[in-house]
Amino acid sequence: MTNIELYIDCFPDYKFYGIEVEHNKYFGEVVKINDCVTIFINTLQPEWQQLHTIVHESAHADFDVFGDDKRHSLKTLLAEKQAQYVADHFQIKQSLTHK
Secondary structure, three states: OOHHHHHHHOOOOOEEEEEOOOOOOOOEEEEEEOOEEEEEEEOOOOHHHHHHHHHHHHHHHHOOOOOOOOOOOHHHHHHHHHHHHHHHHOOOOHHHHHO
16 A cells, blocks of 8 residues: 555545646646535655645635635635644554554
């Protein structure tokens, strides 16, 4: 099992898709429609960034913190800050890594 698969397994309620976006600032995004959460991860990013993105985007869904259509609105900036905090402090339990 790869590290990416290990991280994805931590969030069994969400659907994950790897996509290729040739833009160095695009890491991924989460879409929530009718309680169905889909997370897109840019597979052209390095593995460590993909792992971070999995947790970051999952945090948006877990804590229901989504921004709006305005990139620099207060709501969007706060949602990004909250998801970033979770991603920076996420750790997989050692027992999960020995399946």
